[in-house]
Amino acid sequence: MAPAPPKQLLPLLLFILVSFTCIWLFSLTASNRSARIQTQQLQIATQTPGPNFTFIVKLLTFNRLSSLSRCLNSLSKANYDAGDAVHLHVYIDHFPLDSRNDSAELDGKLSVSRQIVDFVDGFDWKFGEKLVHYRTTNAGLQAQWLEAWWPSSDHEFAFVVEDDLEVSPLYYRFLKAVILNYYYNASNFSPSIYGASLQRPRFVPGKHGNKMQLDGENQIFLYELVGTWGQL
Known part of the structure; x- marks a missing residue:
């Protein structure tokens, strides 16, 4: 023992x-x-959006060539699924016309605008059609947002991004998974889900407001947020 x-x-x-x-x-x-x-992930991957699915990138820009170049390059280097058409629409706002500007200042603004137009026209976008909208008068950022998208069907989705942002290489696959799982998946569909934002959510804890009830099974949850940094 x-x-x-x-x-x-x-x-x-x-x-x-x-x-x-x-x-x-x-x-x-x-x-x-x-x-x-x-x-x-397997359930999401096996779903298909159907033949009418359309994804359009709406890029809003003004007079920042370096930022625009960085944003476009990040969009073109993203991972897109084979067979998916991703269209690119670039909206270039015009500079404000001011009678107080002298000829040298006006020439400088025209030169910047010409550089931006030439860069966008020559930019190679191989994932779908590329359309360039150049305004003849100044609209402002608010009008750029409001007039950027007029949906043609319930299967058309627009991703609006400003030119000072740089997207992740996985941005498209994430947004497509959101669309498949929360729009085309009938078991998850909800009319209260209007879109998705790539902007990081910020939580402000306090004594007032609605309580968030979460269970231990879900890895993600839906959260209402007004986001302008990459909006679907």
Whole structure:
């Protein structure tokens, strides 16, 4: 018969046993969570939006050539699914006409506008059609937003982005997954979901306001947010 372990070793053995049990339970939970996430991804990947699905990038710009170049390059380097047509519409606002501007200042503004138009015209967009809208008068940013998109069907989706932003290479696949899962998937469809924003949500905790009820099963949740940094 083996001798009983010394009393000073009992706490150590108990600690090792509890630690091993916690690690095993954590590994089991992580594997189950990974399986659920993979299952969700497979369900999204097998859905198709249909032949009428149209995705248009609406790029709003004015007089910032370097920012516009960075934004367009990030859009062109993004990952687009084979067979999907992604159209690009660029809206270039005109500079305000002011009678107080002298000829040198006016020539400078015209030169900047010409550089932007030439750059956009020569930019290679191989994922769909490219349309360039150049205004003959100044509209302002608000009008640029309001007049950028006139949907032609319930299957047309517009992604509005300003020229000072740089998108992630995965932005399109994320937005497409949102569309497939919350618009074309009847089990998740809700008329209260108007769009999706790539802007990071900001939470302001306080004593007042509606309480958010979350369960332990979902990895994501819907949150109302007015976002202008990459808006679907």
